[in-house]
Structures are given as C-alpha cells and as structure tokens.
Amino acid sequence: MRMVITRFPPSPTGYLHVGGARTALFNWFYARHTKGRFVLRIEDTDTARSTQASADSIFEALEWLGIDWDEGPYFQSQRFHIYAEYVQKLLDTGHAYYCTCSPEKLDAMRQNAMATGGKPKYDGTCREKILPKSNDAVVRFRAPLTGTTVIQDVVKGDIVFQNTEQDDFIIQRSDGTPTYNFVVVVDDITMGINTVIRGDDHVNNTPRQIMLYEALGAELPVFGHLPMVLGKDKTRLSKRHGAMSVTAYRDMGFLPEAMINYLIRLGWSYGDQEFFTREELIEKFSLEHIGKSAGVFDIDKLLSLNADHIKITPPRLLTPHLLPFLKAKGYSAEEGIYLDQVIQTLNARSKTLEELAESSRFYYADAVSYEPSAVDKFFKMEALNPLNLLIQKMEATPNFTVAVLEAIFLSVMEATGLKLGKIAHPVRVALTGKTASPGIFEIMEILGKEQVLARLKQAVRHIVDMK
RNA sequence: GUCCCCAUCGUCUAGCCCGGUCCAGGACAUCGGCCUUUCACGCCGACGACAGGGGUUCGAAUCCCCUUGGGGACGCCA
Numbered sequence: 439m440r441m442v443i444t445r446f447p448p449s450p451t452g453y454l455h456v457g458g459a460r461t462a463l464f465n466w467f468y469a470r471h472t473k474g475r476f477v478l479r480i481e482d483t484d485t486a487r488s489t490q491a492s493a494d495s496i497f498e499a500l501e502w503l504g505i506d507w508d509e510g511p512y513f514q515s516q517r518f519h520i521y522a523e524y525v526q527k528l529l530d531t532g533h534a535y536y537c538t539c540s541p542e543k544l545d546a547m548r549q550n551a552m553a554t555g556g557k558p559k560y561d562g563t564c565r566e567k568i569l570p571k572s573n574d575a576v577v578r579f580r581a582p583l584t585g586t587t588v589i590q591d592v593v594k595g596d597i598v599f600q601n602t603e604q605d606d607f608i609i610q611r612s613d614g615t616p617t618y619n620f621v622v623v624v625d626d627i628t629m630g631i632n633t634v635i636r637g638d639d640h641v642n643n644t645p646r647q648i649m650l651y652e653a654l655g656a657e658l659p660v661f662g663h664l665p666m667v668l669g670k671d672k673t674r675l676s677k678r679h680g681a682m683s684v685t686a687y688r689d690m691g692f693l694p695e696a697m698i699n700y701l702i703r704l705g706w707s708y709g710d711q712e713f714f715t716r717e718e719l720i721e722k723f724s725l726e727h728i729g730k731s732a733g734v735f736d737i738d739k740l741l742s743l744n745a746d747h748i749k750i751t752p753p754r755l756l757t758p759h760l761l762p763f764l765k766a767k768g769y770s771a772e773e774g775i776y777l778d779q780v781i782q783t784l785n786a787r788s789k790t791l792e793e794l795a796e797s798s799r800f801y802y803a804d805a806v807s808y809e810p811s812a813v814d815k816f817f818k819m820e821a822l823n824p825l826n827l828l829i830q831k832m833e834a835t836p837n838f839t840v841a842v843l844e845a846i847f848l849s850v851m852e853a854t855g856l857k858l859g860k861i862a863h864p865v866r867v868a869l870t871g872k873t874a875s876p877g878i879f880e881i882m883e884i885l886g887k888e889q890v891l892a893r894l895k896q897a898v899r900h901i902v903d904m905k
Numbered sequence: 906g907u908c909c910c911c912a913u914c915g916u917c918u919a920g921c922c923c924g925g926u927c928c929a930g931g932a933c934a935u936c937g938g939c940c941u942u943u944c945a946c947g948c949c950g951a952c953g954a955c956a957g958g959g960g961u962u963c964g965a966a967u968c969c970c971c972u973u974g975g976g977g978a979c980g981c982c983a
Contacts, residue, residue: 449983484982541981548979557907558979576981594910603908603979611981618983642909642978665911665976672975700917703932707918710931729918731911732976739917739933749946787945797944847942862942874944 442474444633446500446507447622449481450492453683454499456735457637457667457675460701464664465635466505467702467723477629478510483621485515499684503694504716512629514621521616524624524654525577525609533653534609536575537564559605577610579620579650587645592662593728594638599645607646619643623650631659635725638663662725665705665732675735687740691790693751693759696744703743704733713746745789753778756785763795769802776801779884783876800870801884806893808871808900815873817901821864824854825901828865829894838887840879847879868897 444465448458469476478500482488497511528534539560548558560578569575582601589597609620616624622643626634641663651658669679676682687697699714706728708714714722748756757773760781764771771777780801781794788794800806808817831846832838851858866878869890875881882890 447983451983481983487982544981552906552979555906597909599909608981613981615981617981622983637977638910639977640983643983663910668976670916674976704917710919712917712932729911733918734916736916736933742933745946784945786947857942859942866943872944876944878942 440632442469442472442633443477443629443631444469444474444635445477445479445626445629445631446505447479447481447625448496449484449487450489450496451484451487452492453685454496455675455682456684456687456701459499459503459684459697460667460704461635461637461664462500462505463503463698463701464662464706464728465633467719468633468635468725469508470720471723474633475508476506477512477631478507479512479625479629480510480514481618481621482513482515483615483618485615488515495683495685502685502688503698509629512625514625517621517625518615520628521610521621521624522614525616525620528579528609528653529577531653532580534577534579535565535567535606536569536571537578537606537608538569538572538575539563557603559603560607562606565606574612576608576612578606579609579646579653581606581646581649587648589641589644589648589661589663591641592660592725593665594641594663594730597641597644601645604645604649609650619646620650623647623654623656626659627651627654627656632657633662634659635662635664638665662728664728665730667704668732668734670734670736672732672734679735691763691792691794692740692744693747693756693791695751696740696747699747700740700743704735705729713743741789748785748788748791748794751785753781753785756781756791760791760794763791764798764802767795767799767802769795769798771798771802776884779880783880783884787876797875800872800875800881806869806871806896808867809873812867812871812873813900813904816863816867817897817904818864819901820860822898822901824850824856824861825864825868825894825898827853828861829891829898832887832891832894835887838883838890840883843879843882864897865894868893 446462446465466476480493551558581604585601587599587601591597608617610616667675669675702719708722780798784794784797827850835842862878866875869881
C-alpha cells in the first residue's frame, strides 16, 4: 500500500470560493484519513490574472478552515524550467511538434466546426510538417488519432472517450509559457501526486492528461471527479448566488467546523449521520460514498449545522471565534468566566456567532434600552409592587445565586398572590429590554447583584415616569 | 452544435453494485403539539420523492434501452 498523496491547486485569480474549498477539503480529509500527504500548489501560469493578494486570501481561507499542508505552497511560476525540460522531452520523442498556425486561423476553424455541427478541433495542419522552433510557434501535443482513452474514476466509474474527439492541443504558447493541461501533469508527476480529486468540470481535460502521462511514461494517478456545487436555481454557483467566498461565511458568523461539516456532507455520506466533528471526519471520510450527482448549496442546512456546532463547542474554544463579533459591536468583552457564562446561556439559541453576539447585548451594555413593544406589554402599574418587593428582598440578601433568587421570587409570589409569569416578564424586560432572553434567574446570577438592582430600579423609575 | 456526466421528498441524502426485508429511511426547511416565566433547546407528530416510457424478471427505486430534464466541457484560462 503506497502512501496517498493528494493536492489542492487553486489559481490565484480571486478568493477561495465554497466550491474550491470543498475540493480542498475532500483532498485534505482523504490525505489525513489515510495518513498520507497533502500538497498545496498555486497555479499561477496565467501571469496576467494571478495576484499575490489572491494567493494570500486563499491561504487565509485555508487557514481558517484548518487545512494545513505538508508540502508547498509551490508556485508554478517558479517552475518554468521544469516545464521547458518536459516540453523538450516530448519534442525529442516525437510526442510534440511546433505549429505556426495563427490564432485567427484557429478561430475561423472553430467557428466553422461549430456551425457545421462538429466539435471544434485543431485540424493538424502542422502535425506532419516537422517545423523548426521559431518565435511565434506554439508546441502541440501529438495526440493519438485512433482508439479510446478511459478514465477509471473512483467516483464516476469508467468514462470512455473516443480519441477522435481529441485534437493536438497546445502545451506551450508562442511566448514560451506552458499551458494548463501540461503543467498539471508535469507537476503531478514530479510531485508524486497519486490521487487527484477535483471538480468534475475537469473530466473533459482528463483524457488529454492521461495521454500526456502515457507519452511521458508515467504511472497514472487515481482520479476522482466530484460533482459540482450548484446554486438555488440549480445552475453553477456564481456571484449571482450571493456569498461565494469562504471568508464571507466566517464574517457572517459561521464556525469553520460547521463549514467543513456542511461542505463534506454535500456530496458524501456516512449512512444517516449528519453531524461530524473534524476528528470524526478524519476517522470516517473516504472516497467511497461520494455521490455522483451535483448538489445545491443550501444555507439553511449550513445554518442548522452551525447552530449545532456552536452548541457543542466549549466556551473557551468558541471565544476566539466570537470575540471579533463582540468587539465589532463595541462591547468590552474578553476571555474569562463572565464570557463563558454569557456563551452558556446563549449558545443553544444562536444560529450564528453574529446572532449570539447581538443577543448578548444586555450583558455588556451599560444601560438597557427597552424595546417599545416590550414596554407596552409588561411595564404596567401592576408590575410596580412586585418589582419593589423584589428590590427590597434582593438588597437584603448577600448571596446572589439562582437558588436564592428563586426563593425570593417565590416569596414575592406569595406576598402578592401573583403567578410567576406576571413577575418574570417585567423583570425580563427590566434586565434585557426584550421579551425573549435566556432564563432570568441565570441572567441575574451572571449579571450580579449590583447590576440587577440598578436595572430593576431603572425599570421602576421608567414605569413611574410613564404614568 | 459536438462530447462527457447526472437523475429518490422543496433541499442534502440512505437504499442501487449483491433485485424481494422499501406502500422507500434520516436530516434541513415548513406546519402542528408537548415542555416552559419568555425565546430558544429538547421531544413527539404531520406534510413530502423513486422524472417518463419501454423491456428483463414470479418480483425493480435497485438491471438494460429510449425519451425528457439538468449540469459540465469544447481557449495560445485554470
């Protein structure tokens, strides 16, 4: 059993989008699952569109997802000498030749083919000319004219292509730079990549790459083509569908664990299990059980998974992810017991970190701001008496715990003959300004005696002033 | 246009390879209910799918063919 070596080869022409992230994840988890290696390679041969900023943003996104690499990042732009060597090798063995057909001529050829119902292909004008190297010449691969090329795909099964469908594709441009299909193969060979997992938008490239492997006398890797991720309208995910960038999801308050869980589960299954931690995925992920059909990106499911992950993540592990959201709202929050408690009361009622931060407002705000509807509903004159009794009794108690507080409420209920609800609701509004919140006893214990009394008194003043 | 791939609830999927245990299971969403000081969480329930048509077979979601639908690729982009 040889060691599995996978890779992720983004081109730095933009941010890392969810589709790319999913591909990276499949490769990374497979490598980790098999205790193999994961290589990162930056495909920047398109010098016009590649930028360092894009590369950096991709690194940032991968890092956020917790994807690390055992080798790289390699930059193809620094490997031109290797590609040149391999082009020469192909030229020397007769597997490639120079071609001087102009782009205009090629374009006309394509137009014509499309119009007459054929597949646009190079017609082989220069194939037998044995042209010498020249300034404006490209190098073409001499593809087999007959037979078939089959991809033994681990997810799709065998895919057969007629070689007549293929043409003599360019492997080196007239400016001397190598093209995609060629560099991928050279890189994968020289980097020892033996497992190629990528989007199925690459299946049509694969026969060409297989031909290259064969011409180079190299062993074929295992191929696995993942079905695409589609938007709500079942078309390829694009900017029209809203957020595409992985970091945009981070900024909306998603946990990387949830993102990973969702993206892997979109297209792969493990029986009926929906929830996975990173460790579980490393343990259970394999190339079996990858679905063949495209999947629709569903934010609701992501949201639900995010809620689940927020719920089970211990406060101290959640803190670093949550802090930026708290700070952005201007709260003076910091890691500690207080924040732990804040999280514990809110983590079961938040779908995102943003939501959690928003609902923690009353824990950090200096003065409670009341929701008008909450005031209308619960700040009534009848609330005054129980509120004042509560204040009295609370002031007298040294212990401010849930148990003591419950006893105090009980005694006020007895004294006033009111049900708990009648007392609790105004208190909730006094404490949080809202009609929905965590349990009020927990809130009071966390807020502490001083804060609670201040808020209760503020509420009393407010009610009195209203009348 | 040509080539390639795909096809189970609205969505993600289990089941398909090795036909019967499937009048098709789970999850998200939706709608009810329970719990409860509120909102959530949790629990219970409802709704809801084998694209269509032909075969093969005693029997097909499962195997074969066709149709339809969807996606992808056809670059001196990656």
